[in-house]
Amino acid sequence: MNDAPTRTTTPAPAPTRREQILREAARLFAERGFHGVGVDEIGAAVGISGPGLYRHFAGKDAMLAELLVGISERLFAGGQRRVIEATSTGDGPAAVLGSLIDGHIDFALDDRALITLHDRELGQLRDSDRKQVRSLQRQYVELWVDVVRRLHPDSGEAEVRAAVHAVFGLLNSTPHLGRPGALPGRTATAALLRRLAHGAFASLSDGGPAEPAGIPAEATAGTTADPSAEPSAG
């Protein structure tokens, strides 16, 4: 019903109770799923209990909506900023793509829970919110597709778009490697993901193995050069 109370007497960058709730809710939703977490648990996580949350949010759905819309906006805004910055300094598409990759890695490492929710609980949103999130996601993907296509002009648009989604899957795998002693530290993880992502994109022009291993090429004929690229318009 409402949404205003973000503004108090000051623009206060201090960690407000609202943000506290959002952070804990994100963590819990990522751990056990949106429907698997009760409002009492969220409240308990921030020291208040149950219905006290309704002084800050219209409902449980509103929390999820704010989380998903927020991360979509930040992802897109950050990507856009990096594209503009890197482009304005005269860097080529390779550097721009590198910057996008680095930015996404930072996101994936800093906000694991949100990255997880981002493609897991989208279906729980109200139609309007879901549309907004999807629109932002699409714009973000488009940033990547544009620069990757500039780097690999011989690849079809659909192929590039699929490759971008696949690399997202690669970068967003961070929640799965959280195990004890997975990697020495954040820097090493970031470096590894960076190399893997660049390697994946590089294969677009490399002419890598296009046919199943140890199987006579037969069903794969015509798949390497298939620029028909006719996305069926939504």
Place this chain on the structure above:
Amino acid sequence: MNDAPTRTTTPAPAPTRREQILREAARLFAERGFHGVGVDEIGAAVGISGPGLYRHFAGKDAMLAELLVGISERLFAGGQRRVIEATSTGDGPAAVLGSLIDGHIDFALDDRALITLHDRELGQLRDSDRKQVRSLQRQYVELWVDVVRRLHPDSGEAEVRAAVHAVFGLLNSTPHLGRPGALPGRTATAALLRRLAHGAFASLSDGGPAEPAGIPAEATAGTTADPSAEPSAG
């Protein structure tokens, strides 16, 4: 509480009602989440209504458990079979890895819903089932780690394991590109995923870009330092 009715009077390879239920349940769970689907919906999807499901399964949890354990077993068994086959014909590690990749791609394309559930609803399982699934997952990962380490002996084990998880994320991205007309066809999608996966692994020895792309150290501040960040994520 029980689990016996798996064995009826015959091993009947025919598409039984049980399998029908499992298929529809997998689809619905993947679409709206385990808690987001009611038993009535699952029943309706196979033409019976609500509690009729309890003639075939002990409960909703049992369906999910059977789905997750089943796919874990099939993934591992298939991977093991491919490793043995490829190895026995004297192929090198590259060919073995190629076979693993192809097998995983087949899985990801044929059983999208299950691949999705596989890492999404694991937390909803009873402890014993979850342990079993995790054990199978670990064994499956180990198949990959072994062969990748043989291909890239200079990489550390933790690094290789993380890379394998990341490539799983890449290959499992299929649910995100399944939309109408995303790519010309299944063959093209498989070929693309294959190239991307091989490209990613190739970067392990390539010495790719190990440091952030040319960006004023500002957004990346504090990221180069090494906080041995180890979230306790259970």
Place this chain on the structure above:
DNA sequence: CCTTCAGGTTAACGACCACTAACGCCGCTG
């Protein structure tokens, strides 16, 4: 001192939902 208001509290309500009970149909088998 009185009011106000933000931000809590506990109690209760209503909806939903997994699961059970009790019953019915029908194709077997003897």
Place this chain on the structure above:
DNA sequence: CAGCGGCGTTAGTGGTCGTTAACCTGAAGG
């Protein structure tokens, strides 16, 4: 025909959960 077991059905039940209602407290303002 009798009986039985597989497979459904509908009605009901207990519990959980999101949300609301009503009330309390403490600090700010005049």
